[in-house]
Structures are given as C-alpha cells and as structure tokens.
Amino acid sequence: MSGARxxxxxxxxxxANIVFGLPGGANLPIYDELYKSNIRHILVRHEQSAxxxxxxxxxxxxxxGVCFATSGPGATNIVTGIAxxxxxxxxxxxxxxxxPTKMIGRDAFQESDIIGITNPIVKYAxxxxxxxEVPEMVKKAFYISATGRPGPVLIDIPKDVQQNEAxxxxxxxxxxxxxxxxxxxxxxxxxxxxxxxxSSERPVILAGGGVIISSAFAELQSIAELLMIPVVTTFKxxxxxxxxxxxxxxxxxxxxxxxxxxIMVEADCVLACGSRFSDRxxxxxxxxxxxxxxxxxxxxxAEIGKNQTTHVAVVGxxxxxxxxxxxxxxxxxxxxxxxxxxxxxxxxxxxxxRQNLKIxxxxxxxxxxxxxxxxxxxxxSIVTTEVGQHQMWASLFFDVIHPGTFFSSTGLGTxxxxxxxxxxxxxxxxxxxxxxxxGEGSFNMTENSLAVSVLDNLPVIVFLLNNFSLGMVAQWQRxxxxxxxxxxxxxxxPDYVKLAESYGAQGIRAENVDEIxxxxxxxxxxxxxxVIDIPIDPQEDVLPFVAxxxxxxxxxxxx
Amino acid sequence: MWSIISVLVxxxxxxxxxxxxxxxxxxxxxxxxxxGVTENPEFSRMTLTxxxxxxxxxxxxxxxxxxxxxxxxxxxxxxxxIYRELVLMKIKITKPSDIMEITDxxxxxxxxxxxxxxxxxxxxxxxxxxxxxxxxxxVKGYGVLETTRTGICALERGTNNES
Numbered sequence: 001m002s003g004a005r006x007x008x009x010x011x012x013x014x015x016a017n018i019v020f021g022l023p024g025g026a027n028l029p030i031y032d033e034l035y036k037s038n039i040r041h042i043l044v045r046h047e048q049s050a051x052x053x054x055x056x057x058x059x060x061x062x063x064x065g066v067c068f069a070t071s072g073p074g075a076t077n078i079v080t081g082i083a084x085x086x087x088x089x090x091x092x093x094x095x096x097x098x099x100p101t102k103m104i105g106r107d108a109f110q111e112s113d114i115i116g117i118t119n120p121i122v123k124y125a126x127x128x129x130x131x132x133e134v135p136e137m138v139k140k141a142f143y144i145s146a147t148g149r150p151g152p153v154l155i156d157i158p159k160d161v162q163q164n165e166a167x168x169x170x171x172x173x174x175x176x177x178x179x180x181x182x183x184x185x186x187x188x189x190x191x192x193x194x195x196x197x198x199s200s201e202r203p204v205i206l207a208g209g210g211v212i213i214s215s216a217f218a219e220l221q222s223i224a225e226l227l228m229i230p231v232v233t234t235f236k237x238x239x240x241x242x243x244x245x246x247x248x249x250x251x252x253x254x255x256x257x258x259x260x261x262x263i264m265v266e267a268d269c270v271l272a273c274g275s276r277f278s279d280r281x282x283x284x285x286x287x288x289x290x291x292x293x294x295x296x297x298x299x300x301x302a303e304i305g306k307n308q309t310t311h312v313a314v315v316g317x318x319x320x321x322x323x324x325x326x327x328x329x330x331x332x333x334x335x336x337x338x339x340x341x342x343x344x345x346x347x348x349x350x351x352x353x354r355q356n357l358k359i360x361x362x363x364x365x366x367x368x369x370x371x372x373x374x375x376x377x378x379x380x381s382i383v384t385t386e387v388g389q390h391q392m393w394a395s396l397f398f399d400v401i402h403p404g405t406f407f408s409s410t411g412l413g414t415x416x417x418x419x420x421x422x423x424x425x426x427x428x429x430x431x432x433x434x435x436x437x438x439g440e441g442s443f444n445m446t447e448n449s450l451a452v453s454v455l456d457n458l459p460v461i462v463f464l465l466n467n468f469s470l471g472m473v474a475q476w477q478r479x480x481x482x483x484x485x486x487x488x489x490x491x492x493x494p495d496y497v498k499l500a501e502s503y504g505a506q507g508i509r510a511e512n513v514d515e516i517x518x519x520x521x522x523x524x525x526x527x528x529x530x531v532i533d534i535p536i537d538p539q540e541d542v543l544p545f546v547a548x549x550x551x552x553x554x555x556x557x558x559x
Numbered sequence: 560m561w562s563i564i565s566v567l568v569x570x571x572x573x574x575x576x577x578x579x580x581x582x583x584x585x586x587x588x589x590x591x592x593x594x595g596v597t598e599n600p601e602f603s604r605m606t607l608t609x610x611x612x613x614x615x616x617x618x619x620x621x622x623x624x625x626x627x628x629x630x631x632x633x634x635x636x637x638x639x640x641i642y643r644e645l646v647l648m649k650i651k652i653t654k655p656s657d658i659m660e661i662t663d664x665x666x667x668x669x670x671x672x673x674x675x676x677x678x679x680x681x682x683x684x685x686x687x688x689x690x691x692x693x694x695x696x697x698v699k700g701y702g703v704l705e706t707t708r709t710g711i712c713a714l715e716r717g718t719n720n721e722s
Binding site for chain 2: 115176300
C-alpha cells in the first residue's frame, strides 16, 4: 500500500468523512487516493479558508476537522488557520504535501519548512520520512488533537513518502510517553472549592471556552442553580450558559456587558471554569485579582497561575471536575436560596443597566439589528462571527440561548474566519441554520468561499453589518488618536448584493429592521447561500468599552 | 538567582529546536544549555540554566512539561545535585615565567594543561560555575585570549535506599 493510500485508510478509520482543501504539485498522490476513497472533498478557493472550515467543523462536531494543502505557498496559506485553531484550542488536522525527501533542504520549488514555521502554533507536528510511518502518525495526530486541551496537529508528508509502497500496520491504540491528557481531578480540592464558594459573600462563576469544548453545560447550570451563583462568561465562553437564564450576566471584558463587568469587579470569589484569564477578559491582571479569591478549574496545568494567582486549582477534564462537584453538592444536600443581598444586588445592577444604558439612536443601530436577528433565528441555529465591531456587538446584543451554538475567533482575532468557519459548521451540522455575523472588512478577506457555499451545497447566511469601513480601527482612531482617520475607508466597494449574485448566491439589501427580519426568513426558507447587506451607521462605537491596559472598573459607558 | 532544570526528552530531530523555541516565544531567558544522549539511546538529557524569577520558573517547568516530546522535567536542588561545567581557556604568555605560574594555578584547581606555546597556553577546567569564576579571576591579569564553555550539565544525587 502507498503512503497516500494509507493516509486515506487511516483517516477513514478515524471517522473523517470530509476534507477541505486545494491540490497542488506536492500533494497530488494524496488527491489521487482521495479520488478513489469515500471521503468527501470540499474544494476551496484559498487554502486559508480550508483551514478555517476545518476549524469550524472541529468546534461544532468536537472531533478534528481535516484540511489539505500542498507544499510551499499552499502550506504557508494555512498558517493563519492553524494559529487561529491553536489560540482557541480547536481540534484540527492539517495535512500538507512536502517536496520529496531528497529535495528537502535544497530550496526546491515550492519548498517551505512548514514544520519549523508552525512550531509555536501547533499542538504537535509529524513528518514521516518513510511510507510505513504514516498510519501510526495519523492515529497519534488524531489522539493528540482531540484529547486534553484540543489543538491543531500538522502532518507534513514528502511526495515520495506519499508514493512509496510499504507493508502497513494500522494500530488500534497509541501511547505517547510524554503526553498525559487525562488527569483525575483532585477530590479534596473540589471540596475546598465548595467550602470557599459557600464561605464567600459575593461569589461569581466565570465560564470560559473550556465549558463549551468539554460540553459541560448541564453540570455548570446545576452548580449555578444549586448555589444560586450568578454566571458571567469570557467572550470565548459566550453561550456556555443560556443568556436568557435569570442567573446569566453575559460576557465580561473589553466589550463585556456592563452588568457583567460591574458584578465581576464587586465579587469576592470566582469559580473560573475553563478560562485562561486573557487580557481581553480581565482588563489588567493585577487589578483583577485584588481582593478576589480565585478557584481555577482547567484541563491544562500550565494555565494555572499563568495570568492570575489562584487559591484553589483543580486540574482535569472540566466536565469530570464539575460533575464531581455537582455530586458532592447533592450528597451534602447543599442548596442555597436566591433570597440574599448579593443576588438582589446582581438583579438590581442588571435592571439598572437595562433601563439606563443609552442605545445608539440610528434606526439601524447595532442593538436593533442584532436583536431582530435573534428574534427571527431559531434558537438552535449556529452563529459564527468575523472580527471587529460587529463581533463585539454580537457579544453585547445577540443572546445565545442554546449552549454551545456561538463560535468566534476570540484568541487570535482572525478577520475572515467567520464565513469559512460557518461553512465548516454547516458541514458538521447540515440540518441546522448557520449564520455568520459579519462586517464587510472581514468578509472581504475570505468572501471567495461563496463559491464553496453555493457549489458544495453548504448554504450559510452572511449577516453583513456594513459600515463601509474598518469600524473597530475607526473607533480606536476616534477614541485614542484624536480622529486622525487613516486606512479605514472601504467605500461602497464591492456591491455585496451583486457580489453574492455573481457567485450564484442570494444577495439581499435590508435597509430597515423589518426588511432585516424578512430577509433572514427568506434566507432560512430558501436554503441557498445568502448575503444580507445591512448599511449601518459608520459613526457608531461599540460601548461599553474597557480601554486596553485599564481595569474592568474603569469601563466607559455610552454617554 | 539561577536555577537548573533537567529535562529528559525524546532523542529525535527537532526537539532541541522546540525547547529553545519555547523559551524564545514566551520571552524566557536561557543562560546555558547542554544536551547529550543518555544511557538509553531513545532519550536525551538537556540541562538548562535560567535566571528566571519564581513565578516565571514555575511557568517554564509547566510549559516544558506540557511539551509532548519531554518525558520528565525536574527542577534540580543545587544541594542535592552534582553539576559541572567544562571550560577551555586560552591565556596569553608574555614572559617565560608566566607558564610556570599559570600551570601552578591550574594544578591547584585540578585543571588540565594543553597546547603550551611561547605566546599562549590552553587550560581545561571542569568545575562548578563558582570555582570557574574564581579561576578566571586569578588568571585575568595574564590576559585571557579566548574561552569556550559547555554550559552546565547536572544529575541528581542518588539516595541511600536505592536497591
């Protein structure tokens, strides 16, 4: 069997039935075997989109998405996608072609040292030098990518290794002596965590992306309800807890909900679940941990104490840890009433900001536009975002009802991620509507994936908040650079309705809130790729805003 | 304050690159590094020294531990370890009596003497960094022309109840 054939067999054994990619000289033997296999191929127009599709597929299906690229520029084109997956702990397998082993190091045509280039942004990388190594490496790649804290794994296969024949053995299990993804949570520490929560006066749960990755929604909700503790999330953790729940306060951070930031600052104890305390979430590290007892649960021991000093740390799979906590609470018959001064304060704070927070007066202000989308979109729909103002407005004004249905490039902040990721999500869950909440600056970057959405029958809705500019940069220039506006004006170019139509997709311009509702309904019914172009106010800022390098308590409110 | 970290790694290409890249990308500083294959050819042992503070040191250990190619990461206690560095030092000879004086110093520090010439002499010293610095201080006056250091290599001491 050839190396390329063994790759296909190994992929099929891992349950991979779809790959996103683009062929080239150094991976043609792989594509020749793909031709003969039952694996579905999605042809992208740029390799970066293939990596984002695999990422989106992985986040939604919670098993590694697979992308293919050729050597050299094909491989370097997926670097951004790999870095995005690494920053957001997303399971992904990237398979790149490489020049033949004898050519490596000779600056051959389309040669790049992709192993070296991607070293700091992969969970692991393999480069088989003989064909017989391929099956075990694929097995290990999936094992590493999907277990513990998930992440991208690269397999870089020289062309001759793809072509060479070898006796193949496909291991059913692999062991890696330096890799121990499963640690049993320390029961004693979970007990201490409970004691700490019970003895605190103003406890808060901070749910991070780890809750979504480990699918610990039910456990989290049980703990919150048994102890009657309000829940804030990080932006990555948005939707880890139903945002219409009475205990929900929404995301904290730079563009967090005002009530969430306010309550986070007032808390005396936090149960942080699967969160890495990123600077965008906590403001400043020093101020955040002041007068705060921190209980940190995470699967990755290296996250403990990295950004914050913790008082109790529970290392292990989050779902397992939270499940033990729920059991303990039930066994000890611990159930707290919601009738206390802290929860009263929480509810008053929420109510205060709901009543008094000024909203942008423009008829197509972000809050009106996104609340309309929420109103017409079924609750189980999957939503991705691009990166910029629209993303932060989505965080503020689009409530996630079903846990684990909201995905964004939160760590790396990759513009152009949302649309291909939405297509990957659609491939993972074809029966659910998928919407990319987008800005035109980001959508520009990967809009050629419209071809994929149309031709491969993976229809997604691009909900385009079009302010004809790089809005977030514009906001920073207005706020921090005395309105010296440069490099932000995108003009009215291209025409997104015509652009969509030129790809065979549906383009709808919606110029008021009613039209938005109708356009979304049309898109949902028609089941073809749709771009809904919404001309919003280029002058609207995202508020509240915690300026970079300042603490959450200095949040700027709309005036 | 410097610390010695002993890391047992898979003996395969690219692992040294990954370890040093980790230090670079997280902005940690490596003061010295020495690498060699162990008694078991499947493993190499790296000895790293760093002058990181306590918080950073704990992160370094955790990040090294997280690497899939590291099998064991240990922060060594100086008192419970043997650690040595090898230095070759080329010293200037100005007058014939210098040779005798330098050789006497070398003997006192249990050094080996190599390549004795009219104008220079090479001394090989294997010792702890403190002792090496003391020796260097003593010969500085003659003029040190060139030196090369291996970096520290270290092993934990045995225990009495080993079978």
